[in-house]
Amino acid sequence: MTTAKIPVSVLVVIHTIDLEVLIIERADRAGFWQSVTGSKDSLDEPLDETAIREVFEETGIVIGGPRVPRTALRDWQHAIDYEIYPVWRHRYAPGVTRNTEHWFSVEVPRDIEVTLSPREHTASLWLPYEQAAARCFSLSNRTAILQLPQRLAQAR
Numbered sequence: 314m315t316t317a318k319i320p321v322s323v324l325v326v327i328h329t330i331d332l333e334v335l336i337i338e339r340a341d342r343a344g345f346w347q348s349v350t351g352s353k354d355s356l357d358e359p360l361d362e363t364a365i366r367e368v369f370e371e372t373g374i375v376i377g378g379p380r381v382p383r384t385a386l387r388d389w390q391h392a393i394d395y396e397i398y399p400v401w402r403h404r405y406a407p408g409v410t411r412n413t414e415h416w417f418s419v420e421v422p423r424d425i426e427v428t429l430s431p432r433e434h435t436a437s438l439w440l441p442y443e444q445a446a447a448r449c450f451s452l453s454n455r456t457a458i459l460q461l462p463q464r465l466a467q468a469r
Contacts, residue, residue, distance in 0.1 A: 317406040318352045320397070323364045325349040325386075326418040326457055327372065333423065334445035334458055337371065337434040342400075346438070346448040348458065350414070361388060364417045372437070373428030374421060381421050389416040389464055393453055416457050418464060 326348050327335040339345040351367035353360075364386060365376045377383040392415045402410065427437050440448065446458035 317409070318404045319354075319356060320352070320405055320409050320412040321356075321360075322350055322352040322412055322414045323360060323367060324414050324416050324454060324457055325364050325368050326416070326461055327368065327374065328418060328420055328442065328461060329423045329439070330420060331423075332442045332461060333439045334442045334461065335372070335421075335427065336438050336440065336445045336448055337429060338436040338438075340431065340433055340435050342450075343435075345450045346445075347451060347454050348449070350454075352412075360415050361386060361417070364388075364415075364419075368419060371430055371433055374419075374425060376419055380425060381419065385421065386417060386419045387464070387468055389418065389460075391416045395453060414453065418461060 336346045336348060339347065349368050349371045351363065351370070353363050354366070368374050368376055374381060376386050392413050394411055394413050397405065397410055397412050423439070429435070429437060442458050442461050446455040449455045449458065
């Protein structure tokens with residue numbers, strides 16, 4: 314038996330210094346491209362730890378390792394509340410229809426190795442941020458990617 318997902322998640326925009334963005338294609342929905350996303354494993358898991366874990370689980374990228382320092386992870390201090398797509402509601406407790414998603418970004422070297430989790434994703438692409446946003450099936454994911462230049466400018 315699997316445990317119901319917690320309806321609190323992260324979205325992590327993985328990008329290079331020149332604003333190329335990594336997007337990944339869902340294994341359970343061909344043509345559905347997205348950034349790294351994932352729910353907390355426990356109610357007390359800190360959001361930054363959720364982001365670090367999900368990036369590793371979905372891409373093999375280690376935040377806090379020699380190539381990507383922990384300081385490369387930026388918490389945008391932004392969250393959205395959205396309706397969970399009906400096709401994925403079975404993963405949550407009965408009656409749960411909404412999720413709160415917290416946005417992060419992480420800057421990585423362009424030549425970083427990406428190792429996908431085959432049960433979750435089948436392909437990856439590096440694209441200029443506007444093209445990456447256009448490929449994403451989720452409006453919120455598109456919006457997050459399009460905000461990347463502004464968010465990075467605010468952080469500097």
